[in-house]
Structures are given as structure tokens and as C-alpha cells.
Amino acid sequence: MSDDAQRSRPRLKEVANLAGVSTMTVTRALNAPHKVAAATRVRVQAIARSLGYTPDLTARGLSLQRTGLVGAVVPLLTNSLIAEIVQGLSDTLAHNDFQLLVGATGFSARAEEAMVRAFLSRRVDAIYLTGISHTVETVRMLRQAAIPCVEGGNLARHPIDMAVGYSSKDAASKVTHYLIGRGYGPLGYIGAWPRDNDRARDRRRGFTAACRKAGIAVDDALCIETDLDLNAGARAMAELLDRRAGVRAVFCSADTLAVGAMFEAQRRGLSIPDDIAIAGFDDLDIASQIVPSLTTLRVPRYEIGRRAGEMICERLAGRAVRESVVDIGFAFVPRATA
Amino acid sequence: MSDDAQRSRPRLKEVANLAGVSTMTVTRALNAPHKVAAATRVRVQAIARSLGYTPDLTARGLSLQRTGLVGAVVPLLTNSLIAEIVQGLSDTLAHNDFQLLVGATGFSARAEEAMVRAFLSRRVDAIYLTGISHTVETVRMLRQAAIPCVEGGNLARHPIDMAVGYSSKDAASKVTHYLIGRGYGPLGYIGAWPRDNDRARDRRRGFTAACRKAGIAVDDALCIETDLDLNAGARAMAELLDRRAGVRAVFCSADTLAVGAMFEAQRRGLSIPDDIAIAGFDDLDIASQIVPSLTTLRVPRYEIGRRAGEMICERLAGRAVRESVVDIGFAFVPRATA
DNA sequence: TGCGACGATGTTACCGCTAACATAGCGACG
DNA sequence: CGTCGCTATGTTAGCGGTAACATCGTCGCA
Numbered sequence: 001m002s003d004d005a006q007r008s009r010p011r012l013k014e015v016a017n018l019a020g021v022s023t024m025t026v027t028r029a030l031n032a033p034h035k036v037a038a039a040t041r042v043r044v045q046a047i048a049r050s051l052g053y054t055p056d057l058t059a060r061g062l063s064l065q066r067t068g069l070v071g072a073v074v075p076l077l078t079n080s081l082i083a084e085i086v087q088g089l090s091d092t093l094a095h096n097d098f099q100l101l102v103g104a105t106g107f108s109a110r111a112e113e114a115m116v117r118a119f120l121s122r123r124v125d126a127i128y129l130t131g132i133s134h135t136v137e138t139v140r141m142l143r144q145a146a147i148p149c150v151e152g153g154n155l156a157r158h159p160i161d162m163a164v165g166y167s168s169k170d171a172a173s174k175v176t177h178y179l180i181g182r183g184y185g186p187l188g189y190i191g192a193w194p195r196d197n198d199r200a201r202d203r204r205r206g207f208t209a210a211c212r213k214a215g216i217a218v219d220d221a222l223c224i225e226t227d228l229d230l231n232a233g234a235r236a237m238a239e240l241l242d243r244r245a246g247v248r249a250v251f252c253s254a255d256t257l258a259v260g261a262m263f264e265a266q267r268r269g270l271s272i273p274d275d276i277a278i279a280g281f282d283d284l285d286i287a288s289q290i291v292p293s294l295t296t297l298r299v300p301r302y303e304i305g306r307r308a309g310e311m312i313c314e315r316l317a318g319r320a321v322r323e324s325v326v327d328i329g330f331a332f333v334p335r336a337t338a
Numbered sequence: 339m340s341d342d343a344q345r346s347r348p349r350l351k352e353v354a355n356l357a358g359v360s361t362m363t364v365t366r367a368l369n370a371p372h373k374v375a376a377a378t379r380v381r382v383q384a385i386a387r388s389l390g391y392t393p394d395l396t397a398r399g400l401s402l403q404r405t406g407l408v409g410a411v412v413p414l415l416t417n418s419l420i421a422e423i424v425q426g427l428s429d430t431l432a433h434n435d436f437q438l439l440v441g442a443t444g445f446s447a448r449a450e451e452a453m454v455r456a457f458l459s460r461r462v463d464a465i466y467l468t469g470i471s472h473t474v475e476t477v478r479m480l481r482q483a484a485i486p487c488v489e490g491g492n493l494a495r496h497p498i499d500m501a502v503g504y505s506s507k508d509a510a511s512k513v514t515h516y517l518i519g520r521g522y523g524p525l526g527y528i529g530a531w532p533r534d535n536d537r538a539r540d541r542r543r544g545f546t547a548a549c550r551k552a553g554i555a556v557d558d559a560l561c562i563e564t565d566l567d568l569n570a571g572a573r574a575m576a577e578l579l580d581r582r583a584g585v586r587a588v589f590c591s592a593d594t595l596a597v598g599a600m601f602e603a604q605r606r607g608l609s610i611p612d613d614i615a616i617a618g619f620d621d622l623d624i625a626s627q628i629v630p631s632l633t634t635l636r637v638p639r640y641e642i643g644r645r646a647g648e649m650i651c652e653r654l655a656g657r658a659v660r661e662s663v664v665d666i667g668f669a670f671v672p673r674a675t676a
Numbered sequence: 677t678g679c680g681a682c683g684a685t686g687t688t689a690c691c692g693c694t695a696a697c698a699t700a701g702c703g704a705c706g
Numbered sequence: 707c708g709t710c711g712c713t714a715t716g717t718t719a720g721c722g723g724t725a726a727c728a729t730c731g732t733c734g735c736a
Contacts, residue, residue: 058400059721063692285569289597349723373685401691
């Protein structure tokens with residue numbers, strides 16, 4: 001009768017017809033084998049395999065009200081730090097048969113909101129968010145959706161749902177405290193734009209707090225906020241050296257900026273740390289390799305993604321997670337640049 | 339009657355009930371406004387907005403047989419080159435209301451196959467694949483699925499469907515040719531593992547071809563294949579310097595490796611390019627910033643992703659793409675290291 | 677004034693899969 | 707030997723949308 005079975009992907013029904021059973025038996029043979037007689041099971045599975053049958057996850061999702069999709073909202077993908085988090089998330093979720101939707105906001109809270117809305121419309125089973133500051137509407141939507149949600153990176157004290165991260169402020173304070181302790185003299189700061197970026201904001205706060213605590217006045221003229229890339233780091237260092245007198249040490253709120261700054265110093269023939277000391281943040285691969293090696297702060301990037309993925313999987317497996325706020329810590333790594 | 343409208347996300351039906359119309363009218367008011375009387379349209383839209391109605395894309399996907407999902411299969415996300423391609427793809431697709439599923443294979447063709455299968459099961463509307471060598475089964479599945487598919491990076495002569503990229507081999511030849519022309523003497527090669535990585539394989543082929551063409555014997559002892567990261571680049575350079583006598587110039591098939599190699603040379607107090615010349619491939623941001631600046635080959639990374647995204651959107655909009663194989667070109671960038 | 681065309685809306689069926697309930701066959705047991 | 711209970715399988719309905727066709731006024735024109 002219906003011999004048009006070849007034309008496209010086979011459906012459950014085709015398998016059922018060929019096996020001479022109902023679609024329910026096929027579903028069972030594939031998804032709950034123990035509920036089907038051995039002979040039937042083998043026959044159905046063989047036919048499904050020979051037809052190259054693959055379940056339609058869209059249909060399954062609609063029926064089960066569970067899509068197997070997880071959405072990750074990140075500022076951008078080209079940042080090493082973020083990329084490693086996403087990689088950790090991706091690996092963990094893939095192991096558990098979830099698929100990862102990613103969206104880049106370009107550090108815009110409005111774009112984040114739109115992305116979250118789109119993901120919820122897609123009925124993702126869970127969401128990973130970068131950072132802890134979101135629009136009111138974003139939070140409202142996520143609360144209402146009542147799906148697992150992990151905020152990663154900066155540690156949320158009162159997360160929407162769950163959180164994995166570390167205190168950006170404490171970490172930045174630690175590095176700054178070290179720089180102050182070395183007694184270099186006038187301290188500069190190079191960081192990313194704080195707008196819609198709580199990590200950047202809190203790192204600067206940590207810097208300021210450490211200075212204040214040490215009784216040092218923060219000279220705003222020596223603090224530069226800029227884009228988050230190598231070139232911007234170099235330009236910022238150039239500006240500090242050219243137009244802001246007397247900087248002797250600089251805290252960069254990201255290794256990318258620190259490395260750019262180092263290159264600029266090197267181009268000018270300055271000796272690091274003798275002429276200018278530099279400290280970074282993140283401990284990217286390059287920090288340990290660059291010459292001289294970069295004093296920085298290690299953050300378990302991949303680990304953040306992995307833990308976030310695990311928490312999501314736990315919850316979606318119906319188990320409660322023990323700690324819904326995980327402080328993953330950080331480690332100060334003194335090297336040669338400061 | 340049914341006053342439980344609040345408990346979860348509103349459905350089309352809720353909106354319809356409140357507006358006193360059928361669900362079809364609501365669908366039309368939202369998706370094809372001109373098909374509905376002005377008064378009705380306004381009323382329905384207002385109610386939908388006030389309820390915070392969002393269409394269920396899973397259900398829509400099932401009904402339309404079109405999900406609005408695009409899958410991207412990449413080796414890993416932590417590589418800058420790849421990350422920029424994905425960013426280009428993501429930006430373009432997001433603009434056209436598609437959502438991006440990403441999967442990382444870790445340079446395994448088998449993992450790629452599994453990922454493609456999973457994406458097809460999810461009924462993605464199109465797929466982006468990295469590189470041009472895939473398992474037979476991967477190709478078969480994609481052909482059968484008959485959805486738009488772009489192979490990006492290395493240029494495919496006979497793509498599964500469409501392709502955007504450049505000739506890795508020609509590009510590598512160009513750099514090598516330049517190195518040979520500078521007359522440094524014994525030439526070394528540091529590249530990524532070629533297994534399941536046609537870009538790496540073809541770059542080495544380009545290196546070999548250029549040497550042969552110049553009548554230079556390739557000394558396999560001076561060729562090292564390794565992981566694709568900074569540390570591996572540094573280790574490889576260390577090995578060349580320690581155990582392989584007389585290398586005077588090295589072609590690195592990726593900037594990441596070249597930069598690692600440069601750092602190792604610097605640690606040994608070698609002068610670049612006087613003691614050892616180095617050339618890279620990719621023209622990452624760091625290539626122009628590092629001191630001395632890195633001679634390399636520029637590849638329009640973001641552009642590859644963007645073009646791929648555009649081709650996919652064109653096809654999904656029902657328009658034919660003019661060129662199904664786009665050679666995006668490359669540019670040799672001579673700088674200070676070689 | 678009657679009829680066809682057209683605009684606005686409703687009804688039905690289906691996308692592919694699965695939960696929940698229904699049924700049929702069969703062995704055990706009082 | 708009838709009933710219980712278990713296993714294997716089938717039937718029905720529904721997930722939330724939308725295409726396709728049906729219906730019902732209304733208006734223009736012969």
C-alpha cells in the first residue's frame with residue numbers, strides 16, 4: 001500500500017508497519033526495551049536500524065514537554081575565558097544527551113533579555129547565564145518559567161536559581177593587595193567597560209577596595225576602561241605611559257588586556273617589571289608562557305562550565321542539588337611581571 | 339470556566355478564549371496580520387502582549403516541519419580561529435531569527451558523525467561543518483537529509499552542498515615560499531595533528547609542496563606534529579632546538595603554535611629572526627601585537643562564519659545561492675619574525 | 677434584485693511521538 | 707474450574723501549533 005517509505009526520514013509508523021506491530025510497541029522497544037518481549041524487541045530494533053530510523057526530537061519534545069535543549073547566554077564567544085566555560089558546559093551536557101543552544105549578547109543586557117525570551121520560546125529545559133546582573137524582565141521570565149538556571153562567573157549571592165563562580169571583587173582585591181605590597185608606587189588600572197558587565201565592575205571595585213584599605217588614594221586619571229581585547233590593552237597602556245605621569249604598576253582586569261599592555265611596554269623598550277610592573281586576571285594559557293611570565297589570578301574556567309552543566313543535569317534528572325550556590329574559588333599566581 | 343490560565347506559559351488557546359475568537363485568528367493576527375480585520379488584530383495583539391504570550395517553537399516546528407534551528411559542528415570552542423567563525427555564524431543567524439546549536443567534536447570524525455546524527459534528529463534546518471573530510475556515513479546522512487549544509491574553513495572542491503573557505507594548501511605554500519626566499523637555511527615545521535583535521539593536513543602538504551618546488555628536501559626530523567595550543571608550540575620549539583640540529587626557520591601551521599614557539603625562543607635568549615625565524619598562520623590579534631610582530635597569513639575568520647550564515651539564510655528563504663563554493667581568499671602578512 | 681466574488685473567521689485534520697488506559701492471553705491457585 | 711494478576715500489546719487522546727478547506731456575510735454589478 002504505502003510504499004513511499006523511502007522518500008524521507010522514516011517515522012515510527014514505517015518501522016511499526018514493517019515490524020507488524022503498533023507504534024507504541026516500537027517506541028517501547030527503543031526507549032524502554034524491558035517492556036517488550038525479547039523476540040519483538042530484537043525484530044523491531046533490527047528494522048529500526050536497517051531503516052536508519054532516528055526519533056524526531058521535535059515531536060518527542062512536544063509530547064514530553066521536555067526538549068533536551070539547554071540554552072547558554074554569553075557576552076561573546078571569542079573571549080578565551082568564556083569559550084572555555086562554554087566548552088565545559090558543552091562537554092558535560094553532550095555526555096548527558098542534551099544539546100546546547102548558544103547566543104552571544106555582545107555585553108548588552110537588552111540583547112540578553114531578547115535571547116532569554118527566544119530560548120524560553122524554544123522551551124529549553126535549562127539556561128546558563130553569564131554574570132549576575134540582568135534586566136528585571138529577564139529575571140521575571142526566568143522565575144516564571146521555573147526551569148533550572150545557572151548564573152556563572154561572578155558569584156551571585158542571591159541567584160535567580162543556582163550559581164557557580166567566585167567573587168570577582170575579592171579576587172581583584174587580592175591581586176591589587178599584592179601589587180601594593182610590592183611597593184611599586186603609583187598604581188594604574190586597565191579594565192573592560194563595566195556597562196552590563198558585572199565581572200568588570202566588581203573587578204574594579206576590588207581594585208578600589210584594596211587601595212582604600214591600604215590607605216592609598218585611587219587616581220582616576222590612572223584608571224582606564226576600554227574594550228576587552230589585546231589591542232585595547234596595548235592602547236590603554238600607551239595612554240597611561242604617554243599621558244598619565246608616573247605609573248609604576250598596572251593591574252589589568254583580564255589577561256588579554258595585560259598581555260596587550262605588556263607588548264606595548266616591550267615595544268617601548270621598557271623592562272617588566274623593573275620599569276613597569278603588570279598583573280593580570282584569568283590565568284589564560286598565555287600567562288604562563290609569555291616572557292616574562294605574567295603574575296595573575298587563576299580562575300577555574302572550564303570547571304565553571306562543567307559544574308554548571310552538572311548542576312543542570314542533576315536537576316533535570318529530578319535530583320535536588322546539594323549546594324545551589326557553588327563558590328569555585330580562585331588562586332593568586334605570582335610570576336615574573338609583578 | 340477555565341480560570342487556570344495563570345499557572346504556566348499561556349498558549350494560543352488562552353489568548354483565543356480571552357479575545358473571543360478561534361485559535362486560527364490568533365495565529366493569523368500574530369503571524370499574518372493583514373489577514374485579520376484591524377479591530378480584531380489590535381484586540382488580539384493587545385491580549386497576547388498582556389498575557390506575555392510566546393509561541394511554542396517546538397510545536398510550531400513540528401507543524402511547519404521547520405524548526406528555525408541551525409547546527410554548527412566544530413572541533414572545539416576554545417580555539418580563537420574557530421570561535422570567531424562561530425561568532426560570525428551566530429551573529430548572522432541571530433539576525434535572521436535562527437537559533438544556533440553548537441557541538442564540539444574534539445577533532446574526532448566519529449564524534450562529528452554522532453553530532454550530525456543528533457542534529458538531524460533534532461531536525462535542524464541547516465548545518466555548518468568544519469572542514470572537508472568527514473566519515474562516509476556523515477556525508478550519507480547529510481545528503482539524505484537534503485538540508486542546506488556549509489563546509490567551512492578549508493575549501494571543498496566537491497562539497498556535500500555548499501562551502502566557504504580558502505585553500506589551506508596554497509596558503510601554507512605561500513608562507514613557506516616566502517621563508518625559503520629569505521634564505522634562512524634548514525626549515526622546520528610545527529603543526530597540529532593531521533588526524534581528522536584536513537586543515538592541518540593540507541597546511542603540511544602546502545609546506546612540503548613549496549619545499550619540493552624549490553628543490554629543497556624536507557627533513558622529516560625537523561617536522562613536528564602536536565596538540566594545538568601554546569604550550570605544545572613551546573614544547574615543539576624546545577624539541578627542535580634541543581634535539582634537531584641546525585633549524586634556522588620554522589613554519590608554524592597556526593599562530594597559536596607560532597606564539598608558543600616564540601616564547602620558548604625568547605626564554606632561551608634567542609633573537610627572532612636573527613637566531614631563529616618564525617612564521618605563523620591565521621593572523622590572530624596577537625600576531626600584530628606580539629614583539630617582534632609575527633609574520634603570518636591572514637584568513638578572514640569572522641567572514642567565513644558570516645558568509646556561511648548568509649548562504650544558509652538565503653537557501654532557507656527559498657532563494658538559490660549564486661555561488662555554492664566561495665573562495666574567501668587569504669593574504670600573506672610579512673612582519674618582523676621572518 | 678439576484679448572484680458571484682471576496683474578506684473575515686471557524687472547523688478539521690495533521691505534524692510525530694508518548695502517557696495513560698484498555699484489552700487479551702495465560703499460568704497459578706484456592 | 708473460575709478468578710486473580712501478570713505480561714505483552716493495542717487504542718485513544720493530546721502535546722501546541724498551522725495548512726487547507728468550509729462557512730458566512732457583505733458588497734458590487736448586471
